[in-house]
Amino acid sequence: MKLKFNFDIKRFVGYLSLIIATSFGITAILIALPLTEKISERTSFDLITKENQYWSREYVLELQTTDTKDIEKVRNIIYKRLKKFKVEQIEIAKLKELSDTGNTTLLKVTINTTRDPNLVKELIANQFQVRIVTKKEDIDFFDEENQFAHLFAENYDPTGWDRSNFRNVHITELKTTNNTYSYFAIFKPWVSKQADFNKLLDEHKGEYMGIDTDGFVTPYLVPLEEQSVFAIPLSYQYEEEVEAIDILYNSGIISTNYTLLSETDLDPHIIKINHIGISGGFAISLLLTYLLLVLLKHDTIDDVKRAFLASILTISVYLAFLKLFNIPVDTFLLPIIAILIFLLIKTLVVNLDSVFYIEIGLILLFLIVKILGYGYIEILANHLIWLVVLSKLTLISSGWYLDKIKEV
Amino acid sequence: MEIFLNLWNNWTNLEKISFFSIFLIIFLLIPTAIYMITKNKSLVLFSALSLLSSALLTLIGILILSIIFNIEITYIFLLTPFTILFINLLNIGTCIGYYTLHSKKKDFNLIDLKKEFLKDTTQLSILILLLFSSLSISLTSLFLTFILFTGILSLGVIWFNYVLLHRLVKK
Numbered sequence: 001m002k003l004k005f006n007f008d009i010k011r012f013v014g015y016l017s018l019i020i021a022t023s024f025g026i027t028a029i030l031i032a033l034p035l036t037e038k039i040s041e042r043t044s045f046d047l048i049t050k051e052n053q054y055w056s057r058e059y060v061l062e063l064q065t066t067d068t069k070d071i072e073k074v075r076n077i078i079y080k081r082l083k084k085f086k087v088e089q090i091e092i093a094k095l096k097e098l099s100d101t102g103n104t105t106l107l108k109v110t111i112n113t114t115r116d117p118n119l120v121k122e123l124i125a126n127q128f129q130v131r132i133v134t135k136k137e138d139i140d141f142f143d144e145e146n147q148f149a150h151l152f153a154e155n156y157d158p159t160g161w162d163r164s165n166f167r168n169v170h171i172t173e174l175k176t177t178n179n180t181y182s183y184f185a186i187f188k189p190w191v192s193k194q195a196d197f198n199k200l201l202d203e204h205k206g207e208y209m210g211i212d213t214d215g216f217v218t219p220y221l222v223p224l225e226e227q228s229v230f231a232i233p234l235s236y237q238y239e240e241e242v243e244a245i246d247i248l249y250n251s252g253i254i255s256t257n258y259t260l261l262s263e264t265d266l267d268p269h270i271i272k273i274n275h276i277g278i279s280g281g282f283a284i285s286l287l288l289t290y291l292l293l294v295l296l297k298h299d300t301i302d303d304v305k306r307a308f309l310a311s312i313l314t315i316s317v318y319l320a321f322l323k324l325f326n327i328p329v330d331t332f333l334l335p336i337i338a339i340l341i342f343l344l345i346k347t348l349v350v351n352l353d354s355v356f357y358i359e360i361g362l363i364l365l366f367l368i369v370k371i372l373g374y375g376y377i378e379i380l381a382n383h384l385i386w387l388v389v390l391s392k393l394t395l396i397s398s399g400w401y402l403d404k405i406k407e408v
Numbered sequence: 409m410e411i412f413l414n415l416w417n418n419w420t421n422l423e424k425i426s427f428f429s430i431f432l433i434i435f436l437l438i439p440t441a442i443y444m445i446t447k448n449k450s451l452v453l454f455s456a457l458s459l460l461s462s463a464l465l466t467l468i469g470i471l472i473l474s475i476i477f478n479i480e481i482t483y484i485f486l487l488t489p490f491t492i493l494f495i496n497l498l499n500i501g502t503c504i505g506y507y508t509l510h511s512k513k514k515d516f517n518l519i520d521l522k523k524e525f526l527k528d529t530t531q532l533s534i535l536i537l538l539l540f541s542s543l544s545i546s547l548t549s550l551f552l553t554f555i556l557f558t559g560i561l562s563l564g565v566i567w568f569n570y571v572l573l574h575r576l577v578k579k
Binding site for chain 1: 434
């Protein structure tokens with residue numbers, strides 16, 4: 001007797017993909033659910049919230065000017081620096097009272113953020129006036145009695161070259177002579193100034209030049225051989241520090257002298273919400289909402305199932321991603337994100353004719369806000385760009401999944 | 409008006425330019441895109457007025473909150489215009505999508521568009537009502553005010569859209 005073995009490969013692959021998809025969905029939901037981090041001790045599934053990282057401080061700056069244009073320029077550049085550094089809340093106000101001398105203006109910078117306090121202070125307190133200097137002939141950098149002579153601006157002569165002669169200062173990692181990697185600031189002159197700059201370097205071949213930043217100099221020994229790159233070594237190692245120095249070099253030139261007069265700690269503004277309670281509330285509300293939609297018979301049952309599954313999957317995958325990659329999040333943004341994504345998915349499912357226009361319109365809106373906005377609006381737009389893409393994927397996979405289930 | 413003046417004075421020029429650029433680009437881009445897609449002037453006017461009215465309603469809403477209800481307007485309320493814009497785009501998008509798909513059919517007339525838009529607006533309203541109100545149960549203080557305010561305003565904006573479409577789009 002011969003046994004007939006009927007093996008349908010297509011059916012087998014179908015079942016297998018269904019099992020994999022189900023496992024993936026359940027895993028994402030389990031990781032996303034609050035308190036499931038307690039299930040396993042091996043891996044941490046905690047949602048990292050930003051609430052405890054917030055700090056707030058008020059800085060008062062004294063500007064050596066009373067000219068409205070100059071004051072506005074300083075405000076703009078400090079704002080630009082802090083915005084680029086992704087400081088959540090910035091307020092830069094001109095204080096009505098002038099300082100005692102009457103020739104200066106007071107500027108109050110109020111910050112509420114989770115970013116590194118030291119680097120934020122650097123971005124606010126440093127004028128960051130950059131000049132290229134050459135060593136004074138009578139100064140000896142190897143004098144043992146004055147070991148730090150190379151660091152002070154008074155030991156150098158100005159060359160007339162400053163930051164305005166350079167279109168950009170590019171910060172990058174380069175190989176050093178010790179075969180290790182270190183960060184460098186590459187000064188790129190304007191095309192019209194390139195020849196003059198090369199001439200300046202030629203004139204000082206084998207001599208010490210330097211970058212004077214607010215009175216402190218980073219020396220640079222001009223090599224004897226021909227060279228086209230003017231790269232100054234940086235003493236920073238961490239990415240966040242390098243990001244801050246990049247911002248200081250490339251956010252505009254503050255020509256008005258100013259000093260940090262005072263800094264005062266404030267109570268941070270934090271919107272605390274119970275994200276565990278809200279997650280539970282949301283799950284129930286989503287169930288009730290879709291149950292009501294079924295009862296109202298507004299949509300077909302297939303549409304409701306697809307929208308419901310896609311909503312659950314989108315939020316679960318998103319939360320699982322945040323948890324697995326330890327991405328800190330402002331918890332008060334989560335309910336707003338969830339509401340908007342639920343609305344989007346439901347609208348897309350029942351308006352198939354509008355999917356393209358809505359998706360393109362929203363992605364354009366988020367990109368514009370991401371480029372021009374700052375603070376929480378920018379953070380929200382940034383999350384939503386990815387969520388619109390994710391919801392597209394979950395909508396497709398939910399449709400496929402429900403069809404496969406029907407086949408089974 | 410004091411809240412707007414305070415906000416205005418505390419903003420740097422760069423902030424003012426960025427803020428207005430966002431709205432200007434959106435207000436120009438969306439009606440232009442709609443004109444290119446539909447070639448229908450009524451729908452272009454509808455989208456432009458809808459965006460303008462949503463901005464106006466938000467401003468009036470914030471004023472009412474501040475003056476009548478004496479609620480402190482903090483940075484979180486900057487998220488309201490963004491949320492409203494999102495919901496408004498969903499609402500306008502459904503209308504444009506339906507029009508582009510059906511306008512070339514022989515039996516198409518604008519009454520169908522109005523009917524479909526009424527259906528979409530009702531569905532969106534139900535969802536907004538359910539989601540915002542269910543979330544409100546678990547919230548307190550300022551965030552609750554923000555959620556309620558944004559939810560009510562969203563409903564106002566999408567129903568204002570319906571009135572606009574009804575008035576602007578003729579047979």
